[in-house]
Amino acid sequence: MAAGGALVLRDEDLDPARSQPHFRQAIMEDLSWLGLSWQEGPDVGGPFAPYTQSQRHPLYREAWRRLLDGGWLYPCRCSRKDLALAIQAPHDDEGIYPGTCRPTTVQGKEEARANWRFRVPDGETVEFEDLHFGPQRFVAGQDFGDFLVWRRDDLPSYQLAVVVDDAAMRITEVVRGADLLKSTARQILLARALGVPSPAWYHCELLRDEEGQRLAKRHDVLSLRTLREQGKQPSDLLADFHTTGSFSSALDVRQ
Numbered sequence: 001m002a003a004g005g006a007l008v009l010r011d012e013d014l015d016p017a018r019s020q021p022h023f024r025q026a027i028m029e030d031l032s033w034l035g036l037s038w039q040e041g042p043d044v045g046g047p048f049a050p051y052t053q054s055q056r057h058p059l060y061r062e063a064w065r066r067l068l069d070g071g072w073l074y075p076c077r078c079s080r081k082d083l084a085l086a087i088q089a090p091h092d093d094e095g096i097y098p099g100t101c102r103p104t105t106v107q108g109k110e111e112a113r114a115n116w117r118f119r120v121p122d123g124e125t126v127e128f129e130d131l132h133f134g135p136q137r138f139v140a141g142q143d144f145g146d147f148l149v150w151r152r153d154d155l156p157s158y159q160l161a162v163v164v165d166d167a168a169m170r171i172t173e174v175v176r177g178a179d180l181l182k183s184t185a186r187q188i189l190l191a192r193a194l195g196v197p198s199p200a201w202y203h204c205e206l207l208r209d210e211e212g213q214r215l216a217k218r219h220d221v222l223s224l225r226t227l228r229e230q231g232k233q234p235s236d237l238l239a240d241f242h243t244t245g246s247f248s249s250a251l252d253v254r255q
Helices: 021-034 057-069 158-168 178-194 224-229 234-244
Strands: 006-008 073-076 115-118 125-130 134-139 147-151 173-177 200-204 251-254
Touching (some): 021 224, 057 073, 057 115, 057 147, 073 147, 115 178, 125 178, 125 200, 147 158, 158 178
Antiparallel strands (some): 006 251, 073 115, 125 134, 173 251
């Protein structure tokens, strides 16, 4: 890379039902076809292996314990529907948790097979400089509420896993979509509670279709594999990226 950094490919396979080996292989094949190459990842290894999140469970559990001991967590008994987004990258449609299970006093008591939420410091302003959109400002308890960090089926949330991995892998810059701006504020709070640094952030516009709908798996949009089968070339897609100034995937960089 021109800046002398390393590009890291991380397999974020926390959801067992949606993460199969052939999906991982397809991701690597599609990214390689697009012209991307990485210096560290599941296929090439590296100094901070493993690069597959399902193999990094002990690290997440240790971070959960530190948060619990610090009084940041409390058990949540809301329905499965309420918890459905915990394992995925949450977007602005996550909503604000109404505090149904939030205790009136700080709790640090462990419970077996519980869902755990991070108690945000209500009223605290989280500010950061985005390398694309400029200064960002979110208020805990107003722009977002208490969020899940661990599920009762013993899986960490996306929020906790990426904070732990970014710190452990010494990631210095994250490039990802603008739909995760608010998620960045949550991750900054987690990093502060864990006493680890946060990377620099570059959030970019999302790729959208002709009707303005953002391209995402949940909307059954065209995949890179489908575009390849239709005869599209990497140069066609990269030209679109340069024209729109957008990129819809997340890249982790260490310098």
